Amino acid sequence: KRAVTWPFNFYTIIWTLSKLVLNNLKNTIVIIIGCGGIGNFLSYSLATFTPEKMILIDGDKIENSNLNRQLLFTTKDIGYSKADILKKQIQLRNPLLDVTSYDRYVTEDLLEKSIKLTDNKRYLVILSGDSITALEETTKYCVKNKIPFLNVGYLNDISVIGPFYVPRISSCPYCNNTLSLEKHEKDSMQNELLNINNKYEAPSSFTNNALASSLAMSDIIQFEAEKLDKVKSLNKRFGIDNVTFKNYTLEVPKDKDCSFCSEENK
Template identity: 25%
Template sequence: MLTDKEFVRYQRQIMLPEIGEQGQQSLLNARVLVVGCGGLGSAVALQLAGAGVGKLVLCDDDSVEISNLHRQLSYRESDLGSSKAISLANQVRQLNSSINVRSVNRRMSLDTLLLEVNMADLVVDCSDNFPTRQDINKACFSNTTPLVSGAAIGWDGQLAYFDYQGEKAPCYHCLYPFTESNQATKCSESGVMGPNVNMIASLQSMLAIRALIEPETLNAAELMVFQGRTMTQQKFEIAKDDTCAVCKKGSN
């Protein structure tokens, strides 16, 4: 049951019929793992904390650089040289002191991900490289833990939700069956529009909140692609790959 303080703090959100007091309680009880504390992860963490997600685990091995600040608005010049995971955790605590937040200041190996994912109700992938994304997918599939995956580069971005429920449910590896790409996939390699990153992060946060309170309403086989230059979006069905090395029957 919500306390009076919680009700007042989240009342604008509770007013939404899709959330209500029960949905808010679900958020307060939830544990979310955010992998990557860069442009996407730094925004996602604060938005989830603002919404009242009770437990957050923030993972990143990087430090804040001055070139981050045009899009990673959770950090300040005073954070330069500091651990992103630790700095972001401090920002979360200042925004919402009732949130239980833990920072993991190291690169996440598959073994570590398997442990962290096992303790999470939901994972939000905000990483910037295919090997990590593939390991996150493997850990989520192994634990049957829902995953919100997002990426932003240049003017464009994309996101998808995977719930790993049923034999016909696709996984991230079905969509991208490789660990490396010839295309530039990092902001440092091809540039990025700051508001585009925050746009995708906001969509990830909204998808994450819905996954925690009303997962039955989500389509777990859909890729949304956003084009910032034209301000348009498209949706594509993600097909299950029966030969997928991760989620094909009998792969575990």
């Protein structure tokens, strides 16, 4: 019988990347903005790697309606801060992890005060907030301080991630206004539609939260493995339909004239 031949150094490659991912994450300060369904999943998953520190930011309080998808909360937590309770739950599972929580909505100023930047540290910001303001404030801070960040969310039944902003390498969410996030100077109808869209909240469920979080973890691991060619949300928004499993890709090319991340404004 002919022996099965695995790809060259298959297990060696996996083991080497695993050590690199573990080492990089252990030396990374992870900032999670939004401690709802996606924030629950991602903080739980990333905590297993014991990063150097985890910072949790969310001004929301826990409600009964959250419990169908925010798996680390219980009925006893209703009325309390999502960020504070998530910190408690994460540390129960990993007492070695240094976690700080902020019961406030994200602003550029809050990020400046909560993250003590030093040259020899690694940082990663994950945004799962559901407001344009949160995205704008996070983008401004990360671009100014050259910190990689990933936007994670869902559009109804489509779980989406990206674009994964890597300083000097990839696009930010505002490049070319591909995602229609910036207002148009002359198009009043477009601006009105944007305002309506900003007020709309898509239904949130276990499925779209869990799938979006899984997609994000896959790209985060590839990023920490320093395999940027394997990051699916680099210069694009990537999504998967929760019902059909069809995948969608919206290209977000890097824009040299972007009002947020162009070289002139860095």
